[in-house]
Amino acid sequence: MRVRVLTSLYPSPETPFEGIFAARKWEGLARRGHEVDVVVPLPWAPRALQRWLPEHHARMARTPRVESRSGLEIVRPRYLHVPSRSVGNAARFALVGVEQVLRSEAPRPDVCVIDYAWPGAAAAPALAAAGVPVVINGRGSDVLQVAEIASLRAELSRGLRAAKAITAVSQDLLDAMIDLGGSADAATLTPNGVDTDHFAPGSRDDARRRVGQPPGDRMVLVVGHLIPRKDPILSLEAFRAAGVPDARLVFVGRGPLMEDVRAHAGAIGLGDRVILLGERPPAELVDWYRAADAMLLTSSREGRPNVVLEALSTGCPVVATDAGGTGEVVTSERMLARTREAAVIGAMLADILQSPPTADELRASIEHLTWRSSLDALERILKAASSGSTSESP
Numbered sequence: 523m524r525v526r527v528l529t530s531l532y533p534s535p536e537t538p539f540e541g542i543f544a545a546r547k548w549e550g551l552a553r554r555g556h557e558v559d560v561v562v563p564l565p566w567a568p569r570a571l572q573r574w575l576p577e578h579h580a581r582m583a584r585t586p587r588v589e590s591r592s593g594l595e596i597v598r599p600r601y602l603h604v605p606s607r608s609v610g611n612a613a614r615f616a617l618v619g620v621e622q623v624l625r626s627e628a629p630r631p632d633v634c635v636i637d638y639a640w641p642g643a644a645a646a647p648a649l650a651a652a653g654v655p656v657v658i659n660g661r662g663s664d665v666l667q668v669a670e671i672a673s674l675r676a677e678l679s680r681g682l683r684a685a686k687a688i689t690a691v692s693q694d695l696l697d698a699m700i701d702l703g704g705s706a707d708a709a710t711l712t713p714n715g716v717d718t719d720h721f722a723p724g725s726r727d728d729a730r731r732r733v734g735q736p737p738g739d740r741m742v743l744v745v746g747h748l749i750p751r752k753d754p755i756l757s758l759e760a761f762r763a764a765g766v767p768d769a770r771l772v773f774v775g776r777g778p779l780m781e782d783v784r785a786h787a788g789a790i791g792l793g794d795r796v797i798l799l800g801e802r803p804p805a806e807l808v809d810w811y812r813a814a815d816a817m818l819l820t821s822s823r824e825g826r827p828n829v830v831l832e833a834l835s836t837g838c839p840v841v842a843t844d845a846g847g848t849g850e851v852v853t854s855e856r857m858l859a860r861t862r863e864a865a866v867i868g869a870m871l872a873d874i875l876q877s878p879p880t881a882d883e884l885r886a887s888i889e890h891l892t893w894r895s896s897l898d899a900l901e902r903i904l905k906a907a908s909s910g911s912t913s914e915s916p
Contacts, residue, residue, distance in 0.1 A: 523908055525551065526631035527560045528619045528645060531638045531661075532596065534562075534585045539801050543714055543828050544637055549592045550897050557629075559595040561622040563615045565603030597622055609673050612641035619645045624652055632908035633657060636685075639664040639699070640674065643681025650684040655907045658682060659712065660690040660699050662825030662846060663751060669702060679703040686907045689900075692826040692847020710903055713850070715896035716831040716888065721808055723837035723881040729812035740769040740875055743814035743838070745807065745829040746821075748777030755779070755786055756820040756864060760841075762790055763868025766875055771818075772797045774810060811836035816874050820867065821845045834888045837881025841871045853887055854879070 527548055531541035552558040564582045589596045599622050601614040619642065623634050634649050636642035636658045646656045658681065668674045679702045682688060688704035689712040690696035700706045727737050735741060742761060746752045754773065761771045771792070773783065780798060787796040802810065811817070817833040817840045824846035831851060833840050842848050843859045852858045857874065859867045 523633065523904060524557045524629055524631045525559075525904060526623050526634045527558065527637050528623055528634055528642050529560065529562055529637040530615070530641060532560055532562045533591070534582075534589070534596075534598070536582065536585045539804065541638075542804050545591070546717075546893065547714070547896070547900070548594060548637075550893055551900060552592075552594055554897065554901065556901075559597070559628075561619055562596060562598045563601050563618045563622075564598050565611070565615075566600035567603050567605075608671070609677060612644040612674070612677060615641045616645035616648065620648045620652075623649060623654065630654065633904050635659060635904070636681075637661075639681075640668040640678055643678050643685075646681035646684040650686070655686040656684060657687045657689060657903060657907050658685040658699075658704070660688070660695045660825070662691070662695065663823055665690070665695055665698055665702070666823055666846070667751075669698065675702070687903055689903060690825075692824075692850055694847055695825055710899070712899050712903065713826050713847075713891055713896065714828055714831065715891050715893035716828070716835045717893055718835050718885070718889065721811065721832045721835035723885070724809075724812045726812055729809040732809045733806070733813050735772075735813055738768075740766060740815045741813060742769055742771050742871065742875075743774065743810055743817045743833075744771065744819070745774045745810070745817065745833075746819070746827075747775050748773065748779040748783055750779065751821055751823040752777075753820045753822055753862075754783045756843075756862065756867070757818050758783065758786055758790065758792065758796070759864035760818065760820060760867035760871060761796075762792060763864045764872040764875070765868070766872055769815070769875065770795050770797060772799060772810070772814070774799050774802050774807070776800045807832065808836055811838040814838050815878065816841060816871060818867075818871060819843065819848070820862070821848070822862070824848050826851060831888055831891060834884045837884050839874045839878045839884060841867060841874055843867065851888060851891075 533545050548558050587598050599618040601618045603611050633655045639658050639660045649656050682702050682704040687708040688699050689710050691713050744757050748754050787793050811833050817838050819842040826847035830840050841857050842852050
């Protein structure tokens with residue numbers, strides 16, 4: 523098959539850790555003999571507007587327009603981005619996205635996957651009208667958060683209705699996409715997989731030595747962007763409520779709340795027990811999971827978090843709030859908090875630190891969620907969708 527991916531979330535030299543899970547998936551599909559390329563429209567603004575854009579956009583402006591990554595061609599056209607004009611920005615994203623998907627110098631794809639539903643769904647009606655089957659994949663806030671904004675909800679619904687198939691990483695997300703207009707008859711749950719060979723248990727002392735952390739004291743890990751929906755302040759409060767004096771809390775990730783986290787940790791007397799590492803290379807994460815006694819996730823919104831799969835596969839217990847599809851992965855009542863009360867989450871964390879499940883028990887809970895099974899399902903869906911393509915397969 524010729525598969526063209528249209529997305530707003532993919533790694534680049536400037537943002538190497540963003541959308542790393544997506545790169546793994548599409549590189550894996552290419553290794554199965556399919557022709558895969560990726561279109562990632564990036565926002566651009568005239569100099570007069572640039573001071574109103576976040577620093578993230580400035581990094582994207584430095585990103586190369588064309589890149590070869592692990593055998594895949596990544597094309598990054600620019601579109602005019604006007605602050606606070608979400609509908610217009612989505613329309614311009616769709617315009618340059620459709621132009622690249624249908625570019626005349628490349629063979630027309632058998633199927634186009636909009637991987638991350640918004641703003642890519644805005645391109646679905648035009649692609650469908652051009653005879654290209656569209657599959658839209660939802661990941662979390664790209665559906666749930668966007669649907670709360672009336673003007674965006676209407677555009678997202680229009681895109682979902684134009685798709686030949688819809689997929690999502692969690693069942694609650696798939697249900698939301700159906701409610702928004704996606705076809706229930708063409709809806710499939712496609713959870714991400716985890717590389718259980720790479721994310722495997724190992725010596726905690728050896729791992730701590732490799733990541734530069736001392737042995738002995740207990741360590742709780744938080745992995746993810748420091749953004750409101752991840753609620754890192756709740757992680758701090760739950761850690762304090764756990765009342766484990768010999769434990770440290772390590773944040774792996776960066777984001778706009780980093781200084782808020784630092785300040786709050788100092789204000790509640792945890793300044794010397796909280797470490798803010800920033801982003802770490804994906805290859806290094808396995809040792810952080812091995813080094814930790816537990817991982818803490820206090821999100822208010824989620825798709826189906828990859829970090830939970832990685833931690834459990836590595837034998838690291840997880841205490842997580844019941845957000846989105848998290849409960850589809852964290853099935854133990856000891857580890858899944860049905861409330862957002864810091865005292866309750868802290869008590870659960872203290873219990874797990876005192877009496878952790880075994881690595882074998884944790885791995886057994888997710889052993890069916892491998893990248894191989896995920897790619898098998900993806901391949902079946904794309905082949906079914908492409909059966910109605912107007913293009914000719916090689």
